[in-house]
Amino acid sequence: MRLTTFLNYGGNCEAALRFYEQQLGGKITMLMRRADQPDQPVKWPGWENTVQYATMDLGGTELMASDVPPDHFQPMRSVYLTLTADSAAEAERLWAVLSDGGQILMRLQETFFATRFGQVRDKFGTSWMIMALEPR
Numbered sequence: 001m002r003l004t005t006f007l008n009y010g011g012n013c014e015a016a017l018r019f020y021e022q023q024l025g026g027k028i029t030m031l032m033r034r035a036d037q038p039d040q041p042v043k044w045p046g047w048e049n050t051v052q053y054a055t056m057d058l059g060g061t062e063l064m065a066s067d068v069p070p071d072h073f074q075p076m077r078s079v080y081l082t083l084t085a086d087s088a089a090e091a092e093r094l095w096a097v098l099s100d101g102g103q104i105l106m107r108l109q110e111t112f113f114a115t116r117f118g119q120v121r122d123k124f125g126t127s128w129m130i131m132a133l134e135p136r
Helices: 013-024 088-099
Strands: 005-009 027-033 051-058 061-067 081-085 103-109 114-121 127-133
Touching: 005 013, 013 027, 013 051, 013 061, 013 088, 081 088, 088 103, 088 114, 088 127
Parallel strands: 005 061, 081 127
Antiparallel strands: 027 051, 051 061, 103 114, 114 127
């Protein structure tokens, strides 16, 4: 068995994945647009170039993602993707790129368990925890 995270976006899935690829070192391994799907059961006019299904390798984990109609999309709530950085400096870099245009939920700071820890919802609606753990 394995657990995989599936993310939904409201029409900006490809932009989000390209951003994560560029800024977080992820790698898009597959991207299929709705127009590519044979015998598409649901036709959404104007949505032909949105993402039907995509996969990305990020930090050794596979993410799956797609676009859903904006009236069905909601930013993530009570669920976070967690990035554990190798250093406080890397945590601050990750924080800077993910918080730009996003919503800070808990500012990046030193805690009793980490040299840096914070929570942010990025400009695409994905919630992240960023941390750099104390050396053991």
